[in-house]
Amino acid sequence: MTSIVRNQWYVAAYGREVGREVFGRTICGESILFWRREDGSATAMSDRCVHRRFPLSEKPSHLVGDTVVCGYHGFTYDADGTCVAVPGQTRVPRTARLKSYPVVEQDSFVWVFIGDDDRSDTVPIPRAPWLDQEGYTTVSGMEPLAARASLLVDNLMDLSHETYLHGGYIGTPEVANTPITTEVDEDAQVVYVSRHMDDADCPPFYAKSTGIEGRIVRWQDIEFHPPCLYLLHSRVAPVGTLPNEDGTDPGGFHVEVVYAITPETEHSTHDFWAVARDFALEDEGVSDFLRESNRTVVLQDVVALDALERVLAGEPDGYQELSINIDTGGLAARRIMAAQAAAGAEQVPESPAALAR
Ligand code: FES
Numbered sequence: 359m360t361s362i363v364r365n366q367w368y369v370a371a372y373g374r375e376v377g378r379e380v381f382g383r384t385i386c387g388e389s390i391l392f393w394r395r396e397d398g399s400a401t402a403m404s405d406r407c408v409h410r411r412f413p414l415s416e417k418p419s420h421l422v423g424d425t426v427v428c429g430y431h432g433f434t435y436d437a438d439g440t441c442v443a444v445p446g447q448t449r450v451p452r453t454a455r456l457k458s459y460p461v462v463e464q465d466s467f468v469w470v471f472i473g474d475d476d477r478s479d480t481v482p483i484p485r486a487p488w489l490d491q492e493g494y495t496t497v498s499g500m501e502p503l504a505a506r507a508s509l510l511v512d513n514l515m516d517l518s519h520e521t522y523l524h525g526g527y528i529g530t531p532e533v534a535n536t537p538i539t540t541e542v543d544e545d546a547q548v549v550y551v552s553r554h555m556d557d558a559d560c561p562p563f564y565a566k567s568t569g570i571e572g573r574i575v576r577w578q579d580i581e582f583h584p585p586c587l588y589l590l591h592s593r594v595a596p597v598g599t600l601p602n603e604d605g606t607d608p609g610g611f612h613v614e615v616v617y618a619i620t621p622e623t624e625h626s627t628h629d630f631w632a633v634a635r636d637f638a639l640e641d642e643g644v645s646d647f648l649r650e651s652n653r654t655v656v657l658q659d660v661v662a663l664d665a666l667e668r669v670l671a672g673e674p675d676g677y678q679e680l681s682i683n684i685d686t687g688g689l690a691a692r693r694i695m696a697a698q699a700a701a702g703a704e705q706v707p708e709s710p711a712a713l714a715r
């Protein structure tokens with residue numbers, strides 16, 4: 359059975375990736391074409407021409423006004439996927455239509471709904487407002503992962519690995535040594551994992567970006583919206599500096615680390631990452647440093663998770679794991695995602711062949 363959760367919104371791209379050029383990306387095993395209409399709105403449809411399945415994202419396929427023209431024999435589709443012209447005849451076959459996908463642009467992301475379109479209104483899209491908000495500066499990117507999405511979820515839910523895998527960047531001994539608290543909001547389907555370090559080494563990622571010298575208060579508050587969006591609310595401040603009782607926090611530096619986790623296939627993932635900060639807003643040097651550092655950290659995870667995927671592919675079914683306290687958040691996320699996958703799978707219409715039986 360598939361581990362991919364269907365009937366869900368996923369981040370397909372950054373808004374900046376979609377423009378007046380055809381652009382293809384595989385999401386949850388579906389090849390999807392993205393482009394913008396002349397009014398600037400984004401649209402998504404199957405990336406396979408109904409004629410002979412030529413990819414519409416492949417040159418010489420191209421846009422003409424608000425239509426896309428297949429680069430092989432010229433079938434032409436409008437922005438909702440309806441075929442409006444075919445070569446050599448005036449009659450367009452009634453069934454000539456590409457599947458189109460619901461699309462929403464929000465928080466700098468292009469979200470696409472994978473599943474039964476008529477359910478898209480009933481599934482909320484989690485928010486990451488800092489990525490597109492006054493008072494924050496954001497750096498971001500996407501790295502392809504040759505590993506299943508659940509491995510990235512495991513990785514992000516347990517940050518004790520920072521100490522070992524990301525030593526010298528974001529890891530210090532206190533991360534692995536400080537216990538976590540985990541909470542699950544079953545109704546909202548959110549998993550929270552918190553680790554508050556009151557007296558910790560300041561890793562280079564924060565020392566160089568904030569200018570703090572010496573030891574720090576370091577809070578990591580994770581908020582995961584399975585299966586697709588992970589938020590890490592990170593607060594650092596000089597040791598002893600806490601927020602005011604009214605919640606204001608002039609002495610703290612806040613970094614919102616966002617990951618959108620989008621399955622490409624069962625065994626590969628689009629790893630979208632973004633780092634938004636509320637300090638040094640105009641400082642290009644800080645932006646360059648955080649972009650480079652975070653990308654390096656993400657690539658350290660990519661190397662580890664790709665290795666893990668290769669290992670797991672060769673393991674017999676039912677291989678054993680051994681979980682400890684640090685895994686509590688990851689296990690909660692797995693449980694919710696398994697339930698979501700089962701519920702989503704029930705909604706997937708059977709294939710015509712199966713229905714005919
Ligand atoms: S494959 Fe697209 S027009 Fe023939």
Ligand SMILES: [Fe+2]
Binds near residue numbers: 513519520523655659
């Ligand atoms: Fe990591």
